[in-house]
Every structure is written in C-alpha cells, then in structure tokens.
Amino acid sequence: MTEPFAQIAELDRIVHEPARLAILTALAACRHADFLYLQRLTGLSKGNLSSHLAKLEAHELVHIEKSFAGRSPVTRAALTRRGRAAVERYWSEMAELRRRALRWQPAT
Amino acid sequence: MRQPDLDRVHSITDNFFFWQGLRLVPVGAALLVLSATYASWWPIDRRFQGVVLVTVLLVGIVLSGAIGSYYARTFGRVAAAPGAHARRSTIKWLVAYPAMAASLLIDGAVRPPIFITGIVWAAATLAYWWSTGRGRPHYLGATLLFASTAAWPALGAAARGRAMINLFLAVVGATYMINGVLDHLELRRTLPPLLTSDD
Numbered sequence: 001m002t003e004p005f006a007q008i009a010e011l012d013r014i015v016h017e018p019a020r021l022a023i024l025t026a027l028a029a030c031r032h033a034d035f036l037y038l039q040r041l042t043g044l045s046k047g048n049l050s051s052h053l054a055k056l057e058a059h060e061l062v063h064i065e066k067s068f069a070g071r072s073p074v075t076r077a078a079l080t081r082r083g084r085a086a087v088e089r090y091w092s093e094m095a096e097l098r099r100r101a102l103r104w105q106p107a108t
Numbered sequence: 109m110r111q112p113d114l115d116r117v118h119s120i121t122d123n124f125f126f127w128q129g130l131r132l133v134p135v136g137a138a139l140l141v142l143s144a145t146y147a148s149w150w151p152i153d154r155r156f157q158g159v160v161l162v163t164v165l166l167v168g169i170v171l172s173g174a175i176g177s178y179y180a181r182t183f184g185r186v187a188a189a190p191g192a193h194a195r196r197s198t199i200k201w202l203v204a205y206p207a208m209a210a211s212l213l214i215d216g217a218v219r220p221p222i223f224i225t226g227i228v229w230a231a232a233t234l235a236y237w238w239s240t241g242r243g244r245p246h247y248l249g250a251t252l253l254f255a256s257t258a259a260w261p262a263l264g265a266a267a268r269g270r271a272m273i274n275l276f277l278a279v280v281g282a283t284y285m286i287n288g289v290l291d292h293l294e295l296r297r298t299l300p301p302l303l304t305s306d307d
Contacts, residue, residue, distance in 0.1 A: 025114045029121040030186045037184025040299035041117060
C-alpha cells in the first residue's frame with residue numbers, strides 16, 4: 001500500500017466504524033445523552049446500539065449509567081476523557097489524511 | 109443503519125433544545141393573543157386584559173412542560189455540555205434582548221418612519237438561526253419577513269407607533285407558530301421513528 005493510503009489502516013477502528021463514530025460525535029457535543037436519543041439519531045436497533053455502546057465502554061471511551069425514572073429504566077451515555085481525546089485524535093488524523101490525499105501524486 | 113452526516117449529528121445534538129419546535133407554538137399563540145387584546149375587534153372588556161394575559165401565560169407554561177415531556181418521551185434526552193454556549197448566552201442577554209426591547213420602545217415613543225423593530229428582530233432571528241445549527245431555511249424566511257416590516261408604515265400597512273407594534277406582534281406570533289411546526293417536522297425527518305426489530 002502506498003502513502004497516504006497506508007495511513008487509513010492505522011485509524012482507530014473502534015472509533016472509525018460508522019455507527020460508533022456517529023455515537024461518539026453526538027456524545028462529543030453534549031454532557032450526556034440517553035439511549036433513546038442515540039437510537040433515533042443512529043437508526044440502530046436496540047440490540048445493535050447496546051452492542052456498540054458495550055464495545056465503546058469496554059474500551060473506556062464512554063461511560064454508561066443506568067438508573068430509573070419512576071419505573072422506567074434510563075440508560076445514559078457520556079464520553080470519558082479518553083473517549084473525547086480519541087474522537088479529537090481521530091478527526092485530526094482524518095484531516096491530515098485528507099490533506100495528504102489531496103497532495104498525493106501517483107508514482108510514475 | 110443510516111450514514112448520518114456527522115456535522116449534522118454534532119449540530120443537532122449541540123442544539124437539541126432549539127430544534128424542539130413545538131415549544132415555540134405556545135409562545136407564538138401568546139403573542140397573537142397579546143396582539144389581539146389591543147385590536148379594535150377584541151370582544152372582552154379591556155379591564156380584563158391583565159387576566160387574559162396571565163391566563164395565556166399560565167396555559168403557555170403548562171403546555172410548554174407537556175411539550176417538553178413529549179420530546180423527552182419521543183426523542184430522548186440530551187444534557188448540554190456545561191459552558192458550551194457561554195458566548196451565545198452572553199450575546200443573547202447583553203446584546204440581542206436589550207436591543208429587541210429598546211427597538212420596541214423607540215418605535216413606540218419616537219415613531220420613526222422606518223420600523224426599527226423589524227430590522228433589529230430580523231438581525232436577532234438571523235443570529236439565532238446561525239448560532240443554533242443553521243439548516244432550517246424557514247428562519248431565513250422569517251428574517252426576510254421581519255426585515256420587510258421596516259417599510260410597512262411607509263407603505264401604509266399600519267400607522268407608526270403602537271398600531272405597527274401591534275401588527276408586528278401578530279406577525280411574530282404567527283411566524284413563531286409556523287416555524288415551530290417546521291422545526292418539529294425537520295426534527296422528525298432527522299430523527300425518524302425507531303426500528304421495531306433487531307435486524
């Protein structure tokens with residue numbers, strides 16, 4: 001693989017996956033959001049969203065808090081400090097990748 | 109899943125409260141009632157004007173709470189990042205609201221040939237649109253409409269001063285109601301209903 005495309009393989013795959021990227025992008029814009037909001041935003045089913053959140057939590061990128069509002073269970077997700085840093089690093093890598101791709105000339 | 113535009117995801121989450129358009133409808137209705145209480149055809153004795161306005165205010169507060177619960181139940185909850193909009197809040201309270209109030213006072217007291225309130229409120233509406241995620245073109249329509257009212261006294265639509273302010277309040281009330289519904293439809297398009305299965 002040639003530069004700068006080799007750099008794509010180095011992107012954080014946990015962050016790069018589209019559904020997780022949408023979740024992380026949303027959480028980067030707020031203090032916390034509940035499960036229902038993230039579900040409507042991403043269009044994921046409950047099971048898929050739970051699975052993505054569990055993966056993000058396992059990598060300590062998000063913090064999940066479960067509680068009750070009356071009798072209804074409430075699940076809230078928030079970015080951890082590490083998660084915020086990962087999102088910022090990802091965007092900076094993507095910007096750099098884009099810059100390099102625009103300058104790239106195929107070897108003759 | 110859909111592949112949502114990430115800027116839009118960020119923008120809507122960041123401004124989720126402001127996209128909950130139905131919250132604007134009671135405010136718009138209250139402004140329409142306020143305007144109507146000054147109209148010549150208003151059927152209720154003007155001695156009860158205060159009672160009517162307080163009632164409208166109370167109904168608006170109750171409705172606003174109910175609408176907030178509806179949004180939380182249907183679209184979920186988002187807690188804003190602390191201090192994320194400190195600059196916007198400062199400009200709103202120290203510049204926009206005082207300018208909007210001052211323009212009404214000037215138009216009521218000085219009665220200039222150009223309706224200043226229309227221009228100031230148009231600028232405030234544009235700033236609101238810009239600072240709350242853009243993407244909702246009806247606020248650009250509202251900006252143009254409010255700006256156009258600057259010429260209405262000169263065009264004979266209403267006499268300068270109180271009559272023009274009254275007409276403007278009705279225009280703002282109706283615009284709030286329409287824009288509120290359009291905001292809501294935009295939010296529904298952006299956050300469509302949930303999947304029912306785990307496919």
